[in-house]
Amino acid sequence: MPFRVRTAIFRWSLQSVPYSTHSSSSSILHKFSSLAQPQVHGQSVETCDDDGFLPWLERKAGCRISSSLSIGKSSYGRSLFASKAIKTGDCILKVPYKVQITADNLPAKIKSLISEEVANIAKLAVVLLIERKLGQDSQWNPYISCLPWQGEPHNTIFWNESELEMIRQSSVYWETINQMSQTERDFLAIRPIFECFGQSFGDITYKDFMHACTLVGSRAWGSTNGLSLIPFADFVNHDGNSEAIVMSDDDKQLSEVTSDRDYAPGEQVLIRYGKFSNATLMLDFGFTVPYNTHDQVQIQLDIPKHDPLHKMKLELMQQYFVPPNKDAENLKHSWNLFTIKEVRSTKGKGLPQSLRAFARVLSCTNRQELDDLVVEAAQTDGRLGRRPLPDVNKEIQAHLMLSSLITQLIEERSAAIMSLEESFNSSPFCERVSVRRFMARDLLRGELRILNSASTWLENYCRSSF
Ligand SMILES: C[S@@+](CC[C@H](N)C(=O)[O-])C[C@H]1O[C@@H](n2cnc3c(N)ncnc32)[C@H](O)[C@@H]1O
Numbered sequence: 001m002p003f004r005v006r007t008a009i010f011r012w013s014l015q016s017v018p019y020s021t022h023s024s025s026s027s028i029l030h031k032f033s034s035l036a037q038p039q040v041h042g043q044s045v046e047t048c049d050d051d052g053f054l055p056w057l058e059r060k061a062g063c064r065i066s067s068s069l070s071i072g073k074s075s076y077g078r079s080l081f082a083s084k085a086i087k088t089g090d091c092i093l094k095v096p097y098k099v100q101i102t103a104d105n106l107p108a109k110i111k112s113l114i115s116e117e118v119a120n121i122a123k124l125a126v127v128l129l130i131e132r133k134l135g136q137d138s139q140w141n142p143y144i145s146c147l148p149w150q151g152e153p154h155n156t157i158f159w160n161e162s163e164l165e166m167i168r169q170s171s172v173y174w175e176t177i178n179q180m181s182q183t184e185r186d187f188l189a190i191r192p193i194f195e196c197f198g199q200s201f202g203d204i205t206y207k208d209f210m211h212a213c214t215l216v217g218s219r220a221w222g223s224t225n226g227l228s229l230i231p232f233a234d235f236v237n238h239d240g241n242s243e244a245i246v247m248s249d250d251d252k253q254l255s256e257v258t259s260d261r262d263y264a265p266g267e268q269v270l271i272r273y274g275k276f277s278n279a280t281l282m283l284d285f286g287f288t289v290p291y292n293t294h295d296q297v298q299i300q301l302d303i304p305k306h307d308p309l310h311k312m313k314l315e316l317m318q319q320y321f322v323p324p325n326k327d328a329e330n331l332k333h334s335w336n337l338f339t340i341k342e343v344r345s346t347k348g349k350g351l352p353q354s355l356r357a358f359a360r361v362l363s364c365t366n367r368q369e370l371d372d373l374v375v376e377a378a379q380t381d382g383r384l385g386r387r388p389l390p391d392v393n394k395e396i397q398a399h400l401m402l403s404s405l406i407t408q409l410i411e412e413r414s415a416a417i418m419s420l421e422e423s424f425n426s427s428p429f430c431e432r433v434s435v436r437r438f439m440a441r442d443l444l445r446g447e448l449r450i451l452n453s454a455s456t457w458l459e460n461y462c463r464s465s466f
Helices: 050-061 120-137 161-165 171-196 206-219 278-285 310-320 353-363 367-379 392-425 431-465
Strands: 069-074 077-082 091-096 220-223 226-229 246-249 254-258 296-301 337-341
Touching: 050 069, 050 091, 120 171, 120 206, 120 226, 161 431, 171 206, 171 278, 206 220, 206 226, 206 278, 220 246, 278 431, 296 353, 296 392, 296 431, 310 353, 310 367, 337 353, 337 431, 353 367, 353 392, 392 431
Parallel strands: none
Antiparallel strands: 069 077, 091 254, 220 226, 246 254, 296 337
């Protein structure tokens, strides 16, 4: 059975949850000297003044932003630490909308020239490029100079071909290719404006633009306010198990974070950017965690071309397997794409019902069986193949087909992990390659865990169906 990983979309990453009843929208920089890391006699210099940053932002905001956090460094890069004891429920930071950066900060004459089709993430990237070009003259310079430099992020969009080859088995591979295409399209749409306003932009390359988009994607939050960069809040690092998230309050016109636990002075404070799998973390944020409870695997099932019932099955699938249409992310999900999460218990919900239903339809070998499924759907809840097939052998066959697909995915990932582990022992690599290898291993191990759990569940289902 042929299947492919999912073709994905450019996702806005961070989500800020609004307090108000308004609906929240989904969230989310070699030549352009102002974006490349400044050099002093060939050595890079740190321009961000961590001690002066918060007082600067508070002066700009005209109010206190945080009395319990200080800026420092950890293995995660710039980080926020408890400067005094923090208790669960304490509000640890409040950043007014007026010191947040949105696409509204675009000069009117540039804004009017950017097509509606250009992604919000790209519009905000243009703001960053303009402010960066202004250097010391930018009102945002203390913030802009704190942002990571080109060459620092490990988002998969910056991986070279051989690095991407390490994750070919995962949907992240295709998501990265799609993200590159989307960024290229946005760059081509925006480049004429860069040329028109040469004095504001200088000579901006695709790499500069890609870096700016990645910065926005990894540190902007979406709210009723659109996509916003929230200075200071975006120095907090991620813990997928934290309950603390950035909340936006339209009435008070600010974003804030309430602590979900006690912190001793000096401890690093973490929040949850979202319930993100390692696939999302490496694509949009350039890191992974060794064990990610939010991991999932995307698989795409196709109707074999040689299936005599191909046309009829295709029509039925397109009619009945409509993708969830809840938000922009799901808009691009196809009817034959399925997300598998870890199946923690043989008694629980198991594999997604829609995937099992799809397998039942695929396993039909004559028109009558397909017609029977249509009749059953009309008599029940209108969904195709949601009930076990009346013929137990056919039901088991449908699930065995899924099982063999999953076994194939397991074998591919196991082989990829083994080859990565062999390479760890063999040749020494530069830090960049080494970081990316560990990321690839975290990703593949997580996906393998999910697939193994699915396989166990399927074995059990088939055994208990006899
Ligand atoms: C919103 S910023 C947080 C501040 C960032 N550390 C900095 O230096 O500006 C998100 C970035 O922080 C880093 N990061 C956040 N959480 C992390 C984690 N748990 N492990 C590794 N890197 C992390 C990643 O580089 C990510 O793209």
